[in-house]
Amino acid sequence: MSTPTIFCAEPARADYALRLEQRFGLERLKRRPDAGYWLELGAERLQLITVGKHGAVFAEFVDGAARHRREQGGGRGQPVARAVGLKGGQTLPTIVDATAGLGRDAFVLASLGCRVTLVERSPVAAALLHDALERASMAPEVQAITARMQLVHANAITWLSELPADRQPDVVYLDPMFPDTGKSAAAKKDMQAFQTVIGDDLDSAALLQAALGAARARVVVKRPRLGDTIAGRAPSGQIVGKSTRFDLYSLKGMPRD
Ligand SMILES: C[S@@+](CC[C@H](N)C(=O)[O-])C[C@H]1O[C@@H](n2cnc3c(N)ncnc32)[C@H](O)[C@@H]1O
Structure with a gap:
């Protein structure tokens, strides 16, 4: 490339x-x-x-959809929160979002109080994330949230497999870009542009393997509701929403939702 x-x-x-x-x-x-x-x-x-695709793409943690999510979000009862094992009063899990993208899921998890390390290998996506974090660091209404988000520009397959034992997170969260199988809703024009630039993540089986080796409690994989599991690997649990499904791969000492 x-x-x-x-x-x-x-x-x-x-x-x-x-x-x-x-x-x-x-x-x-x-x-x-x-x-x-x-x-x-x-x-x-x-x-x-x-050129030729509508709408510029940027990451955003202060205004627009991020503001809506912050103010009207579903709290700890929403599917993504249940998927990572968050529930009232329990210690908050530490999370590595190994497919950070534009940081929307990571932002929701950080809004709920979790510390999230965002790993992103694409220089384009990582630069957009960096810029959004810079802007957010100057906005008093989100500073406390984005201070819990740390960006790492790396391939998560290598990064996770080299993580020392004392830095292993409770949860590794994955949302790889899959080739379109017609089972998911078409992305909006601007996101189609992002997908064209980033391309499909054809190595997600290796990423799941690295995640299973690095998480203490569980690996969560976000998929379209009717999408295939990564590498056909059966999860130990699932949380199914309207258009999205979370496949849960539980490991030892798991915090249950
Ligand atoms: C579908 S997007 C994730 C969207 C994200 N969940 C959000 O809320 O914005 C997938 C992203 O994962 C990144 N990615 C895929 N495999 C990766 C890997 N092995 N290491 C780091 N990033 C990876 C891709 O570059 C892409 O930006």
Whole structure:
């Protein structure tokens, strides 16, 4: 895959563009392209632009859907919270979200009080996450939540298998991008752009294996409600929602929901 590119549309932010370039291995463009895709740094935020697809893509923890989730979210009773074993009064599990993407699931879990390490291998997605965390760190209404979210730019298969025993999380959470089988609802136009750039995660069997070796209590896999299990591997439990299903793989000493 070719090196992802970044175009800085706001000269006053050239230093920040350089830091993004260096941390995520991006190539700087001198002018805005007219084909393909690129990351664009503007006055407000970093976003992914894809020519021919509608809508720029960015990660967001302060406004829009994140605000709605924060203010109207389903609390500890919602399926994702039950899936990671959260229930009233119990100690909060530590979580590694090994497929962080745009950080939406990680943000929900951090909103519920969990410490979440977000591992993301795509330089594009990791840069978008980094920028959203930077912006959130300046917004008083979410600072306390995003302070519980730590970004790691790495391939989680390697990262999880090298994790020292004293840093193993209670839960590893996985939401890999699967080839479209027609069993899931079509993604919105902007998310289709994200999927085109990131591509399918064809190594999710190896990721599940690494997750099972690293989690203390359980591995949770998010799937479309009618989607196949990873590598046909039978889970020990399932939480089924309207369009999403969580496959649970329990390990020793599991906190039960
Ligand atoms: C469907 S998206 C996850 C969306 C995320 N749950 C959210 O709420 O925004 C899958 C993401 O996992 C990342 N990913 C897949 N396999 C990975 C791996 N082995 N290590 C790190 N990231 C991985 C992909 O690059 C992609 O960004």
